Amino acid sequence: MRKTSLDTLPAEGGLGDEPLLAVDNLHVEFATRAGVVRAVNGVSYSLRPGETLAVLGESGSGKSVTAQAIMGILDVPPARIPKGEIRFRGTDLLKLSDEARTQVRGQRIAMIFQDALSALNPVFTVGWQISEMFRIHRGMSRRDATAKAVELMDRVRIPAAKQRVNDYPHQFSGGMRQRIMIAMSIALDPEVLIADEPTTALDVTVQAQIMELLAELQRESNMGMILITHDLGVVADVADKISVMYGGRIVENAPVHDIYQSPAHPYTKGLLESIPRVDLKGQDLYAIKGLPPNLLDMPTGCAFHPRCPYRQDNCVTDSPPLYEINARRGSACHYWREVLDGDQG
């Protein structure tokens, strides 16, 4: 019998040794007028249930593009995925039919976006937008779906959820809007939640509340979470491990404590040193010199070499592989030993 496309959907249940989600040697490029932009160049990372992976990097490092590739929401064209696999429970999502992919999207892998004001539809009530998940994917009646929406709004702690279910996004504060976004994304109990800079647009006090809420929801449901951010401060409390991205590649992989204690890549080290610290009050804040790489015209060898204090001659010519430091750590720097020792060039 011929298999329908839906049969190839990954099954739920025990995973054995297989990670929940594995990105393997992913490449993403964009065709633009100015030429081909290689936004992601061989990114690999993996995620287990209940685990939080923080993907760190500045704008243009490819962290969001990788996430959009996982979700399957890249505009193709201009985007193209020439190489790589995204395995969800062992099934390569990139090989699924559009229809099967749609079944995964939103239901099993969900995503939270940065700016909830623009990410929520301005002309529909928040209740309508949350309950749409139940109406479309679960075939619930309008009334039942709305009841579920109120339940979810309660769960993400929106005060007076029942009264506010028929309000529009613009009638909420920034933090409350992000809670609505979260409620919508966890509606169908996804196994993977991707949060793309979920707190960037919010006040610092609200940021902490949102991160706390995400951590709590994750504990309750044991979902895997990918937290994309450029803010090292956000990461420390919630992440289990960190992947640092630069110029479309992962430059360092490590458990969260190791990386704070002793970074193994000059870029990570620069990022950590540029966090303001109370004990260094009054001194100039450290900044990584130079600018992020131009994706249209990447530096030869190691993409970080023009800005790197550890640079040697071979950095300009040889692109470093991801050297294995130990079973759980890797660094894409020829001189990671020197960086680890803190011995500057």
Add this chain to the structure above:
Amino acid sequence: MGRYIIRRLIQAGPVLLGATFFIFATVFALPGDPVAALAGDKRQDPNIVAIIREQYHLDDPLLVQYWYYISGIVFHGDFGKTFAGVPVTQLLAGKLQVTLNLALVALTMEAIIGVLLGLWAALRRGRATDTAILASTLLLISIPTLVSGFVLQLWLGVWLKRVTGTEFFPISGATQGLKSYLLPGFVLAGVSIAYLTRLTRTSLVETLRSDYIRTATAKGLSRRRVIGRHGLRNALIPMVTYLGADLGSLMGGAVITETIFNLPGIGFQLYTGVYLREQPVVVGIVTILVLVYIVANLVVDLMYAVLDPRIRYE
């Protein structure tokens, strides 16, 4: 909301007064003698001429004439008479219906064809279909009604009838119900169809780039639902504005179309009125058109509040 509507209607008063005076003065300034024109080439009895001039206050200054006209409307509900003695209200009653039918047929065609073409172009953005649609709208915009009217009359009215033996599109008069309005309706709608197509395309392309469309896709919704429900609903706002405002333009633009297709509407009457210098007729018709504009704009503004919850009127 109620107070807003009342305020808008009160604002309409001065607009109407200004518009009527402007038109009245314009007709007043036209060269030629309307009474002399009544009899054509025949010689007129000076006594009768004097009586007509007296009856229609033709020898009074502009402001006095205007006062007679406006006070007649305000105090007696009298919109004036034609030189043949027919009350303007009676003259326009049936004709308004013809023009309204024509404008509504045109508006319906515009809405359906314009939105569908725009949608099609937006979904095929940058490809051959898109380019073809954009090019044909440009062509449509460039052809004046005067040309398209006669050409379509010849092709679809005369030649098609000759070839098939059946009359699909009557070319003259309004005696065959909806059928009479199809061809003139399309001719009248032509340019508007082109504009609405372009507006729909731009608006939808813009909307489909929004973050909330990406969210809708990430929710696992089908493409049809993402575009049809989340996209179109937002793209609708500028489209409705254009359609509403266009009802007035269509009724005003009916002058040429009604003349070409010999439809007894107010456009045709307006043409005759200007020709005969019948102030009450011209001013009456223009006032109706101004009213249509004002009401259509009010309805559009109220529709905004329905379509976009972020807008509230106080």
